[in-house]
Amino acid sequence: MTHMTSTGRPIQVGIDDLKRELRVQGATVSARLGQAVRGLATRNLHALDEVAIGDGDINARQMGIDDRAFKLLALQQPVAIDLRVIVAAIKVNADLERIGDLAVNVAEASRRYIDHGAISDEDVLPRMAEVAEMMLHWAIDAFVTGNVGLAQSVLERDDTLDSLRDQAFRRLAATMAKAPTYVPSALELMLLTRHLERIGDHATNIAEDVFFVVAGEDVRHNAHGLSASQ
Amino acid sequence: MTHMTSTGRPIQVGIDDLKRELRVQGATVSARLGQAVRGLATRNLHALDEVAIGDGDINARQMGIDDRAFKLLALQQPVAIDLRVIVAAIKVNADLERIGDLAVNVAEASRRYIDHGAISDEDVLPRMAEVAEMMLHWAIDAFVTGNVGLAQSVLERDDTLDSLRDQAFRRLAATMAKAPTYVPSALELMLLTRHLERIGDHATNIAEDVFFVVAGEDVRHNAHGLSASQ
Numbered sequence: 496m497t498h499m500t501s502t503g504r505p506i507q508v509g510i511d512d513l514k515r516e517l518r519v520q521g522a523t524v525s526a527r528l529g530q531a532v533r534g535l536a537t538r539n540l541h542a543l544d545e546v547a548i549g550d551g552d553i554n555a556r557q558m559g560i561d562d563r564a565f566k567l568l569a570l571q572q573p574v575a576i577d578l579r580v581i582v583a584a585i586k587v588n589a590d591l592e593r594i595g596d597l598a599v600n601v602a603e604a605s606r607r608y609i610d611h612g613a614i615s616d617e618d619v620l621p622r623m624a625e626v627a628e629m630m631l632h633w634a635i636d637a638f639v640t641g642n643v644g645l646a647q648s649v650l651e652r653d654d655t656l657d658s659l660r661d662q663a664f665r666r667l668a669a670t671m672a673k674a675p676t677y678v679p680s681a682l683e684l685m686l687l688t689r690h691l692e693r694i695g696d697h698a699t700n701i702a703e704d705v706f707f708v709v710a711g712e713d714v715r716h717n718a719h720g721l722s723a724s725q
Numbered sequence: 726m727t728h729m730t731s732t733g734r735p736i737q738v739g740i741d742d743l744k745r746e747l748r749v750q751g752a753t754v755s756a757r758l759g760q761a762v763r764g765l766a767t768r769n770l771h772a773l774d775e776v777a778i779g780d781g782d783i784n785a786r787q788m789g790i791d792d793r794a795f796k797l798l799a800l801q802q803p804v805a806i807d808l809r810v811i812v813a814a815i816k817v818n819a820d821l822e823r824i825g826d827l828a829v830n831v832a833e834a835s836r837r838y839i840d841h842g843a844i845s846d847e848d849v850l851p852r853m854a855e856v857a858e859m860m861l862h863w864a865i866d867a868f869v870t871g872n873v874g875l876a877q878s879v880l881e882r883d884d885t886l887d888s889l890r891d892q893a894f895r896r897l898a899a900t901m902a903k904a905p906t907y908v909p910s911a912l913e914l915m916l917l918t919r920h921l922e923r924i925g926d927h928a929t930n931i932a933e934d935v936f937f938v939v940a941g942e943d944v945r946h947n948a949h950g951l952s953a954s955q
Contacts, residue, residue, distance in 0.1 A: 565808065572802045578795065585812060586819065589930075664912075671901050672908040678901045682894075682915075689919065700819075 506571045513567065513584050514639045516560050520591050521635035523553060525628065528598040528694065532624040535605035535687075543609075546602035553595040560588045579711050583704040587638055590697040594631060597697075600690045608683035616670055616677075616684055619663035620691070626656045627691045630698035637705045649702035656695040663688045736801045743797065743814050744869045746790050750821050751865035753783060755858065758828040758924065762854040765835035765917075773839075776832035783825040790818045809941050813934040817868055820927040824861060827927075830920045838913035846900050846907075846914055849893035850921075856886045857921045860928035867935045879932035886925040893918045 527546050534542035564585050567573065573581055608617075630652045637645035667681045667688075757776050764772035794815050797803065803811055838847075860882045867875035897911045897918075 565812070568798065568812070569804045569808050574799045578799050582795070582798070582812060582815060586816065589816065668908055668912055671912075672905040675902040675905055678898055682898055682901075685912075 504571075506567065506573055506577055509563070509567045509571060510577060510580060513560065513563055513581065516556065516563065517584060517587055517591070518635060518639050520553065520556050520560065520588070521631070523550070523556070524591050524595045524598065525631050525635075527553075527595060528601065528628060528631065531598050531602040531605060532620075532628070534602065535608070536621065538609060540606065540609070543602045543606050546598055547606060549599055550595065553592060557588055557592045561585060564588070576708065576711070579708045583638070583708050586704055587701050590700050591635075594694050594697050597690050597694050601687060604683050604686045604690065608680055608687070611680040611683060614670065614677050614680045614684070616663075616667055616681060619659070619666060619684065620687055623656060623659045623663065623688060623691045626652055626659065627694045627698070630656070630695050630702075634698040634701035634705075638701055638708075641705065641709055643705060643709050646702040646705035649698055653695050653699045656692060660688045660692045734801075736797065736803055736807055739793070739797045739801060740807060740810060743790065743793055743811065746786065746793065747814060747817055747821070748865060748869050750783065750786050750790065750818070751861070753780070753786070754821050754825045754828065755861050755865075757783075757825060758831065758858060758861065761828050761832040761835060762850075762858070764832065765838070766851065768839060770836065770839070773832045773836050776828055777836060779829055780825065783822060787818055787822045791815060794818070806938060806941070809938045813868070813938050816934055817865075817931050820930050821865075824924050824927050827920050827924050831917060834913050834916045834920065838910055838917070841909040841913060844900065844907050844910045844914070846893075846897055846911060849889070849896060849914065850917060853886060853889045853893065853918055853921045856882055856889065857924045857928070860886070860925050860932075864928040864931035864935075868931055868938075871935065871939055873935060873939050876932040876935035879928055883925050883929045886922060890918045890922045 527550060530542050531546045533539070534546065564581050567581050568578075571577075630649050633645050633652075634649045636642065637649060664685065667685050671678050671681045757780060760772050761776045763769070764776065794811050797811050798808075801807075860879050863875050863882075864879045866872065867879060894915065897915050901908050901911045
């Protein structure tokens with residue numbers, strides 16, 4: 496049975512629209528991160544510059560998603576899981592926008608790194624980039640489908656990412672101490688590992704929101720007898 | 726005239742409670758950041774360790790604030806500025822919790838820096854710390870009082886902070902290239918400037934929420950004739 500609201504439109508339709516838009520935003524942000532990472536690997540300066548100038552569509556879509564979510568909150572007066580998923584969507588929306596900003600940072604640091612001159616330590620990046628991209632992909636999927644198991648995988652991968660960053664940090668610090676001329680390049684690589692780590696942090700935020708949306712349901716459902724709309 | 730809800734409790738009372746709790750959380754987080762910054766300056770290892778072990782109260786208060794906000798959304802069905810301020814409170818709450826985490830990071834990096842041995846480049850930090858602390862203080866104040874002018878000052882200070890970080894970065898990179906034995910200490914200082922920069926970013930997020938809460942009111946008020954509760 497579908498819960499109808501005063502507007503005559505099932506709230507689930509609004510929530511599905513919201514999730515669909517978040518998926519598009521996630522795919523856009525993910526594509527830009529991928530372009531920056533591949534741009535560095537293939538020395539494609541044009542691809543890097545394209546990411547570095549930013550993407551107005553991301554900001555416009557972010558505002559559209561917020562607007563949609565606030566209208567649902569104001570006009571449909573959701574409760575229980577519907578309420579949590581809409582508020583979480585606003586937070587996920589902010590995380591995706593920041594990941595978009597970090598993709599710009601990745602492109603800019605890659606550009607400077609190439610200008611300074613490549614060093615062999617660059618091989619610390621591909622595995623980190625792969626994990627960060629996977630976490631982002633899984634986090635969006637987990638949010639849209641409410642998949643707690645997938646959200647759990649994102650949290651586990653964050654430990655992998657942090658450990659890769661620590662390894663990279665130690666190796667790059669050793670390089671800087673041994674070969675001072677490599678300092679500018681090594682610092683940009685270090686910065687790149689930090690950007691990838693922060694992308695992982697935002698994916699982790701999204702995964703934590705999945706737990707909040709789903710686990711909150713069980714608790715509050717039992718406590719207040721509120722029922723979800725599907 | 727006060728807008729009453731079906732629970733018989735003016736929604737403004739709930740919003741005031743929420744803001745009061747956020748102010749307490751902000752003061753707690755700010756005190757811990759201050760303790761970390763002063764702990765480094767005065768070489769007070771005990772103070773640094775105290776911050777580094779974290780503060781369970783911050784996490785408990787964060788959950789309490791979220792819970793309060795969700796109850797307001799579910800039970801009082803707010804619209805217009807009330808709705809925006811409650812959703813923004815949930816975002817501000819998350820920003821404050823992350824600033825708390827960054828204060829832990831500042832304490833940890835300070836501890837390692839002291840272990841590696843102090844270097845004269847340390848003087849890049851106090852001004853950055855001062856700006857970051859001021860931004861945090863102003864951002865919370867601007868949110869609680871809805872002061873757009875103060876929020877604007879936070880945004881302006883973020884440029885100052887970024888420019889101080891860039892100066893620090895160049896100077897520390899030069900030190901590392903010239904004096905390889907200073908690399909470990911210089912890297913921790915660089916990390917500290919990043920943590921302070923990110924604290925500024927979170928303060929900026931809070932300031933942007935003030936604009937959203939207040940400016941959104943004008944736009945939607947005119948468009949839909951919804952009226953705020955005060």
